[in-house]
Amino acid sequence: MRLSFLPSITLATAGALLLASCTTSRHAERRFSRKIQKEVKNSPVFSRAFTGFTLLDPETGRTLADVNGDKYFTPASNTKILTLATCLEVLGDSVPGVEYQIHDGFIYFRGTGDPTFLHAKFQNWQSAISLLRSGKDTLFYILRDLPIPRFGPGWAWDDYNEYYQAERSQMPTYGNTVTIKKGNNNRYSVYPSYFTEYCLPLNDAGAPRISRGECDNGWSFRVDTLTDSLVSPTLTYATPYLEDTLGKTVIFRMPWEGPFLNSEWNTLYSAPFDTVLRRMMYQSDNFIAEQMLLVCAGQKFDILQQDTMIKWMLDSVLTSLPQRPRWVDGSGLSRYNLISPRDLAQVLVKLWREQPRDRLLSLFPAGGVNGTVSDWYRGKNGKPYVFAKTGGMSGVHCLSGYVVTERGKTLIFSFMHNNFVGSNRPWKQEMQRILEVIWSN
Helix, strand or coil: CCCCCHHHHHHHHHHHHHHHHHHHHHHHHHHHHHHHHHHHHCCCCHHHCEEEEEEECCCCCCEEEEECCCCCECCHHHHHHHHHHHHHHHCCCEEEEEEEEEECCEEEEEECCCCCCCCHHHCCCCHHHHHHHCCCCEEEEECCCCCCCCCCCCCCHHHCCEHHHCCCCCCCCHHHEEEEEECCCCCEEEECHHHHHHCCECCCCCCECCCCCCCCCCCEEECCCCCCCCCCCHHHHHHHHHHHHHCCEEEEECCCCCCCCCCCCEEEEEEEHHHHHHHHHHCCCHHHHHHHHHHHHHHHHCCCCHHHHHHHHHHHHCCCCCCCCECCCCCCCCCCCEECHHHHHHHHHHHHHHCCHHHHHHCCCECCCCHHHCCCCCCCCCCCCEEEEEEEECCEEEEEEEEECCCCCEEEEEEEEECCCCCCHHHHHHHHHHHHHHHHC
């Protein structure tokens, strides 16, 4: 009887080839890791400031390169990645717009923190206006139990009047800003129109004349709107343009005043969820980020408090972060925020594993295409390869997100640069160079 050893030999050969292939692949990965590590660590640009960097493979979880990845940095608008993760964890497919009850034909309503109410960029989703214009001629606005600080901890006083530091509120209107635009006929329009008499142009070709504190020298201005301090004089100031918009009398009531104490609130939804998130991420909209964190708190805990929402996320959801961040606001306006590149990379891993790929990448600005990276990180073949959130303020520039390599593999990275002087352009150029190296390997 003759015995054949061919099957055993074939299996052994295949196993050896597979082992050799894995070994070769691992060696290639190590060479790649050493190369990127060296590029970042020895960069003459990055050496002029404090730089942190983490690069990892979301499929294996392995860290491919790390320079100061465990150190804390001021993240600026990279904080919005944490806010994005919170929104995706808590909310559904539309933003809760307004909560209301109807008693004897009178509408009682309260805010959810929704940033889109009467916002110029969300005019197609204003179902709350139709609701509030129905019913009797008097509306009752119900303040929620706890007031919201108008400004976040550590926000810069220099930016007090700027549109990108609009105040926070329970029910913001018009994005809590006034916007002046110059039309084709060289005439100016003011949005909301209530402020037209206070922001009139000097002439058809002249700049707007500013006659009230709500308008400052520029095109978009933060305004005092419906704030939540129970003793704030701006509550009465807010009434005229809220009434002007709705065409009704608006009466403010405290939570314990009215027939709604033992009744359930109905919820009217506003703009599509992803539409709002893209505005937050693409334009790095601070106002939307701040308000969306409040919306999450309202849906999770029935209170519009960012601190409560942040603590829950860190204690219950983001429990695997290597270094516990100091996270104080939704937008990253505050210099009190501190987070490490490794932390941001782990948040990005969580999103990668939980969200559909196409949807997730669509929420991040695409290099060379849109948002704050429209002029940078353009793919050599015309196809975007970087999908990432920027973050910048004086002496700070960060970029964290996803890079899709030439071979179609997706890697996660976080660049964080602090304490440089002057323009951030050299740092952008150097990151672009290194990301192109990553792309091509």
